[in-house]
Amino acid sequence: MTVSDRDGPTIASAGDESGPVVSRACEVVDLSYRSFLADRAPPRVYWTAPHGLEIAGGGAAARLRATGDERFETLRADAERLFSSPNAALAGGDDLPAPARPRAFGGVAFHAGHDPVTPWEGFPAAEFVVPRIQLTRTDETTWLTVSASGTDVAVGDVKRELEDVRAALAAHPAMQPSGGSPGIAGTRLRTSREEWTRQVQRATDRIAAGELRKVVLAQSLEVDLASGIEIPDVLERLRRTYPECYRFLIEPTDAASFFGAPPERLVSLSGRRVETEALAGSVARGETPEEDHELMSSLFESEKIRHEQGVVVDTIREQLEPLGEIRVDERTVRKLATIQHLRTPIRADLADEEHVLSIVEALHPTPAVGGLPPERAWETIRGTETFDRGWYASPVGWFDADGDGEFAVAIRSGVASDARLTLFAGNGIVADSDPDEEWAEVQLKYRPILDALGE
Structure with missing residues (x-):
């Protein structure tokens, strides 16, 4: 599978989703998360907590899916395999700054027996995505993390991809106003x-x-x-009106986008x-x-x-x-x-x-x-x-x-x-x-x- 970023580099195969995850990160200048999301193809994720981290992601280094009553147990077991590695440095966990570490974003359906019918096409009973490209904003700085998964992933390849993505993001404006509302x-x-x-x-x-x-x-x-509807624009308007709330976007495919501002x-x-x-x-x-x-x-x-x-x-x-x-x-x-x-x-x-x-x-x-x-x-x-x-x-x-x-x-x-x-x-x-x-x-x-x- 390939994930192509509009106006950006072509992201390589997501690889073996059983793990391990390999991640590299660097600091970048602040940029518009709205424009970053607008330039990504699905899967896309966005997450921010009141007075917490702001994170946006595009592409999939790996996906975890589960169904039925045992979905949580299945997810935990798959996550352990995904983030495991005989070499912690390769896993991109302990050797990265805490804000830049890779994360899996997603959720589960309300009912374990969920059937993805309209309007829930593309949303299984449980799914989490480790973004191929992850931006994390803290009070001090913004981190860019690039991740890949699979037994044959080389750290050198991930490092080169990180530099390519950083160069592409340098063209993004630091701030960009949102577009008009859809009405x-x-x-x-x-x-x-x-x-x-x-x-x-x-x-x-x-x-x-x-x-x-x-x-x-x-x-x-x-x-x-x-x-x-342009979801990044809606998220930006929710940020201005409901800063005390969480704001999220889960978009596993181009079929539908789930978003909101839960308190x-x-x-x-x-x-x-x-x-x-x-x-x-x-x-x-x-x-x-x-x-x-x-x-x-x-x-x-x-x-x-x-x-x-x-x-x-x-x-x-x-x-x-x-x-x-x-x-x-x-x-x-x-x-x-x-x-x-x-x-x-x-x-x-x-x-x-x-x-x-x-x-x-x-x-x-x-x-x-x-x-x-x-x-x-x-x-x-x-x-x-x-x-x-x-x-x-x-x-x-x-x-x-x-x-x-x-x-x-x-x-x-x-x-x-x-x-x-x-x-x-x-x-x-x-x-x-x-x-x-x-x-x-x-x-x-x-x-x-x-x-x-x-x-």
Whole structure:
């Protein structure tokens, strides 16, 4: 397979995807990540965390794919082979600066039995890509990393490719303004308000009967665009409007692009230190400081929201307690441009070394996107929602050779193909949920992407 970069060098074969990965890196002058992504052919990835690394990647040095209930175990085993080498220097891990080390980017579908039907063409049940070309921006500098995989890869070849790519990138402007927004020609809700009311009522009936404690039901919004969408431009607009959020792009093929600006961290792992959070309960932002404060106060005062938050916190604690010592911090409010959420930070110190994918598997799906009990919530979701969640509300993120990494919950997201975009949003349903209030809250959650499209 060859990956050709427009206006750049031709990238050689990705090689034997069983590993090992060979990587070389160098510092480069700052450049426009938007233009870098625009010049790459799929697969493309983009990742940035609030106050964290910004990473963009193009091409594939290697891919990891898995299906079925054992997908996490399969990914962990394949990752170990991929990043292993009898010579650490060849693997490009320990001898590279930490920010420049190669990473695998991707995620998993919400349901293990995911079938990649429209609009999810090209998205398997689980996939991670080690980019052929990776740009990593820190507070101090920008790193360029070139990677290849296979038993016959020579370090000298990777070094020469690194120099070729660096020379090609030197022509990129340091900053480049984003293009115009595509505009919205029309929208269609996949779930009518009447059907939503029936769905919520059925869920609350099951809760009253003791079959469920909570279930998160989602809606889908189809958006016809006035012109073709340029995802790098949309990501740039999301950066300006939602700097407090994660921003990501997963684009395994040219069939579709999955992107978003989720506010919720699923997990980060560094060594034996785990950080996660419970983000549940939402209200709008106020038009005045006084109204905004009043709405914020309602998050703390609402018995429904406190209950919903407590369920999520208790479940995350139970999921992590077998792995180490847990600390739950004080509740706070996360304020975004159009919405604010109740948030509880949760930390853990692991008793033993773990791969971040093991933590992801333990936590997915949190009650904030699934429900309780998990199996009955999943059954209710699949029997109620009129669309395939695909990778919506799933873990997306990255891991490295040490098994460290960071994942977000892929909400406030959409999947795009040509001039069509499908958005997703959901809400937690508990015993006293009101269908009208839940409907209004879900509509708020479409705003981040809709605003970035120019509505």
